[in-house]
Ligand SMILES: Nc1ncnc2c1ncn2[C@@H]1O[C@H](COP(=O)(O)OP(=O)(O)OP(=O)(O)O)[C@@H](O)[C@H]1O
């Protein structure tokens with residue numbers, strides 16, 4: 740019954756995109772919900788575009804976030820939490836203390852990777868009360884299938900957090916599906932490559 744949080748200290752890294760798509764992938768086998776802990780409400784907005792009978796429920800965070808997480812944990816087999824773009828936000832703090840796995844999407848640039856040092860510190864602090872917390876960086880918006888640049892590899896080596904073997908490529912389909920309130924799992928062949936990539940990532944995450 741994992742609680743998976745998408746966290747990070749940078750805007751636009753892919754937290755919301757991966758929250759809804761990962762949740763949709765898991766929802767095929769398990770009763771899954773998304774909790775939008777970001778006051779920007781992007782996951783809520785995504786859901787608002789949906790006009791079909793998608794089974795994925797998206798909840799807006801209320802004042803008692805930790806109580807809400809506990810309640811949803813009891814109701815669903817898996818909970819995916821979309822966090823605001825700051826590890827200093829109170830919501831992120833609460834979520835890191837309550838979740839099982841923190842996934843940190845980061846764009847494959849050395850500057851963005853170096854900036855994850857703040858996230859790393861927040862994870863270490865959360866582990867003082869949540870020692871079983873697992874954490875993993877996910878390289879998102881990779882440009883091509885070619886290997887990562889030497890700079891990116893070197894920057895990743897300086898970070899203590901493990902990096903998922905599966906990188907997520909930059910694909911227009913993520914933007915297109917967001918506009919339709921859909922995930923890449925809902926659109927058949929158009930989303931097949933992206934769905935396969937996310938399935939590989941989920942194998943690493945849900946061990
Ligand atoms: N793998 C990808 N391929 C193509 N576009 C992507 C990918 N991941 C994210 N995007 C796009 O990048 C933008 C930022 O993504 P997203 O909103 O998921 O980031 P975020 O981390 O949630 O941002 P914020 O910190 O503002 O909440 C969006 O327009 C999204 O559609």
Ligand SMILES: [Mg+2]
Pocket residue numbers: 754755756777781821822
């Ligand atoms: Mg977001």
